[in-house]
Amino acid sequence: xxxxxxxxxxxxxxxxxxxxxxxxxxxxxxxxxxxxxxxxxxxxxxxxxxxxxxxxxxxxxxxxxxxxxxxxxxxxxxxxxxxxxxxxxxxxxxxxxxxxxxxxxxxxxxx
Amino acid sequence: xxxxxxxxxxxxxxxxxxxxxxxxxxxxxxxxxxxxxxxxxxxxxxxxxxxxxxxxxxxxxxxxxxxxxxxxxxxxxxxxxxxxxxxxxxxxxxxxxxxxxxxxxxxxxxxxxxxxxxxxxxxxxxxxxxxxxxxxxxxx
Numbered sequence: 001x002x003x004x005x006x007x008x009x010x011x012x013x014x015x016x017x018x019x020x021x022x023x024x025x026x027x028x029x030x031x032x033x034x035x036x037x038x039x040x041x042x043x044x045x046x047x048x049x050x051x052x053x054x055x056x057x058x059x060x061x062x063x064x065x066x067x068x069x070x071x072x073x074x075x076x077x078x079x080x081x082x083x084x085x086x087x088x089x090x091x092x093x094x095x096x097x098x099x100x101x102x103x104x105x106x107x108x109x110x111x
Numbered sequence: 112x113x114x115x116x117x118x119x120x121x122x123x124x125x126x127x128x129x130x131x132x133x134x135x136x137x138x139x140x141x142x143x144x145x146x147x148x149x150x151x152x153x154x155x156x157x158x159x160x161x162x163x164x165x166x167x168x169x170x171x172x173x174x175x176x177x178x179x180x181x182x183x184x185x186x187x188x189x190x191x192x193x194x195x196x197x198x199x200x201x202x203x204x205x206x207x208x209x210x211x212x213x214x215x216x217x218x219x220x221x222x223x224x225x226x227x228x229x230x231x232x233x234x235x236x237x238x239x240x241x242x243x244x245x246x247x248x249x250x251x
Binding site: 019021022023025026029053055056057059060061063064083084088091092 | 124125127128131146149152153156157160163164213214215216217218219221222225
């Protein structure tokens with residue numbers, strides 16, 4: 001996982017790699033929450049281009065962060081989920097509350 | 112039965128990836144489509160994660176993953192010898208979670224039901240839980 005801050009837009013971009021399961025989720029949650037506090041970012045972009053697998057643990061991570069960011073007055077955007085990840089997202093109905101787009105550039109225009 | 116395998120591992124969360132990778136590798140014997148393979152991998156990941164999170168609470172125990180192949184049908188059995196489920200019907204309801212504080216989504220059984228053709232859950236309080244699920248792959 002890599003993170004970058006786009007300061008003038010208060011956006012934290014989280015690039016997820018490989019697989020997001022329960023084992024990984026525990027760490028990811030803590031790191032993102034700490035980084036949101038530290039940077040005063042209010043928007044969160046999940047870049048899923050390089051995420052090849054996600055199970056229901058990922059749903060918890062996304063919805064949990066959505067709740068936090070919503071309180072801060074920002075938004076969450078998902079970039080480029082691969083087919084398996086997209087299916088889990090749609091099964092959970094996440095696409096109804098969180099925008100999904102193809103590129104990071106688009107995502108940054110949407111926040 | 113044409114083939115079978117059995118794997119036992121400690122209830123550590125870093126074994127989740129190991130277990131679903133083994134399940135997917137076992138399934139490749141049937142030359143599945145990419146979609147079928149990712150469905151199997153996801154369903155097994157959910158069952159194994161449940162066993163690891165809920166099976167033994169904070170104590171240590173073994174989780175067992177069995178795979179069986181019969182024709183184009185593949186079956187996986189995930190079992191633990193942990194505390195068991197008190198109310199299986201409730202546990203299988205979409206969005207029900209026994210661990211909301213861990214941000215568990217309660218979608219595990221829904222994913223298993225959607226991605227596999229059939230799922231059976233047996234549980235004995237204090238004796239453990241067994242999840243059996245099967246899927247018949249498309250002819251290739």
